[in-house]
Amino acid sequence: MNKEQLLTQLSQVQTKEQLEARYQSYLGKKGSITTEFKTMGSLDPKAKKEKGQLLSDLKNSLEAAYADKEQSLSMTEINQLLEKELVDISLPATPAEKGHYSLLVQTRREMEEIAQSMGFIVATGSDVVTKYENFETVNIPITHPATEMHDTIYVNKQDQRGENYVLRTHTSSAQNYVIKKYGLPIKAVLPGRCYRFDEMDATHDTMFYQLEGIYIDKNVSIANFKNVITTFLSAVLKKEVEVRMRPAFFPFVEPGFEIDARYEYLDQKTGEKTMSKWLEILGAGMIHPNVLKEAGVESKEGRTGFAFGIGINRVAAMKFGIKDIRYFTNGDLRFIKSFA
Numbered sequence: 001m002n003k004e005q006l007l008t009q010l011s012q013v014q015t016k017e018q019l020e021a022r023y024q025s026y027l028g029k030k031g032s033i034t035t036e037f038k039t040m041g042s043l044d045p046k047a048k049k050e051k052g053q054l055l056s057d058l059k060n061s062l063e064a065a066y067a068d069k070e071q072s073l074s075m076t077e078i079n080q081l082l083e084k085e086l087v088d089i090s091l092p093a094t095p096a097e098k099g100h101y102s103l104l105v106q107t108r109r110e111m112e113e114i115a116q117s118m119g120f121i122v123a124t125g126s127d128v129v130t131k132y133e134n135f136e137t138v139n140i141p142i143t144h145p146a147t148e149m150h151d152t153i154y155v156n157k158q159d160q161r162g163e164n165y166v167l168r169t170h171t172s173s174a175q176n177y178v179i180k181k182y183g184l185p186i187k188a189v190l191p192g193r194c195y196r197f198d199e200m201d202a203t204h205d206t207m208f209y210q211l212e213g214i215y216i217d218k219n220v221s222i223a224n225f226k227n228v229i230t231t232f233l234s235a236v237l238k239k240e241v242e243v244r245m246r247p248a249f250f251p252f253v254e255p256g257f258e259i260d261a262r263y264e265y266l267d268q269k270t271g272e273k274t275m276s277k278w279l280e281i282l283g284a285g286m287i288h289p290n291v292l293k294e295a296g297v298e299s300k301e302g303r304t305g306f307a308f309g310i311g312i313n314r315v316a317a318m319k320f321g322i323k324d325i326r327y328f329t330n331g332d333l334r335f336i337k338s339f340a
């Protein structure tokens with residue numbers, strides 16, 4: 001067996017599998033050299049020694065060559081992998097599309113910020129409330145026909161009184177909760193989702209946002225309210241807004257008002273400054289004593305206050321000139337992207 005020949009054979013393999021097979025064919029259990037070792041027993045001592053040295057030398061050389069070859073094959077493998085999986089970090093990245101807040105969220109945040117600048121805190125209640133919270137805390141007895149004004153969506157789960165939970169029909173349902181939480185005096189806005197079992201059209205959606213405002217302190221008057229709401233609406237709509245109050249009925253206020261607003265705008269056709277039509281924009285009033293009583297604060301002498309509830313969807317529609325409020329929530333990307 002020629003050593004050089006064996007070494008050359010070993011060095012010519014291309015893969016690790018070939019290398020292993022070749023190595024086994026020399027030095028495996030049934031390998032040629034292993035077999036040679038086994039035949040040594042029958043030799044005389046001198047021949048045995050010579051052959052032993054020869055075979056050991058061959059074995060050592062082959063083992064060293066095997067290790068070298070294995071390493072070089074591993075290197076080749078790694079290099080091939082590196083080449084195949086090369087990432088060119090100098091290539092420009094795929095541009096990531098940037099999102100933005102929806103018009104409703106933008107409007108809500110702006111309204112919150114303006115309210116905060118006027119000294120209101122921002123608080124929230126829950127969307128899912130008891131009938132007690134939605135109606136009774138704001139002076140609407142369950143049996144009162146006023147509950148009929150709200151096309152309530154009921155939840156198939158019952159509260160402690162055994163009554164179904166409801167998706168709140170107005171943010172007024174959170175008045176009781178925040179008055180109890182913060183006590184008096186209080187000046188807070190409560191934004192959030194409301195739900196009504198309404199026929200959907202350009203101005204009605206089954207889910208919409210309201211922003212409730214309450215201010216209770218010593219000597220809070222209707223005049224204070226008119227001033228606050230005029231300032232607030234002017235800041236929100238970024239126009240000098242004129243406000244008109246009409247009497248209206250809401251069980252949780254006395255007296256109650258409906259608020260209309262109008263403002264001056266530039267007529268595109270005539271180019272003249274024109275007064276807009278009166279737009280009904282919110283409900284409000286002086287908080288009913290029963291609401292204070294239910295929140296456990298009726299004994300605080302001389303404290304009165306006002307509450308108002310304004311539809312955020314309607315405000316957003318006015319601000320952005322949207323004719324159909326269903327656009328706000330129907331997920332139409334053409335609409336959403338046009339306000340990016």
Ligand code: PHE
Pocket residue numbers: 169170171172250253256283284285307308309310
């Ligand atoms: N909760 C009333 C509504 O949803 C609005 C309102 C709030 C009216 C506060 C008066 C006072 O229509």
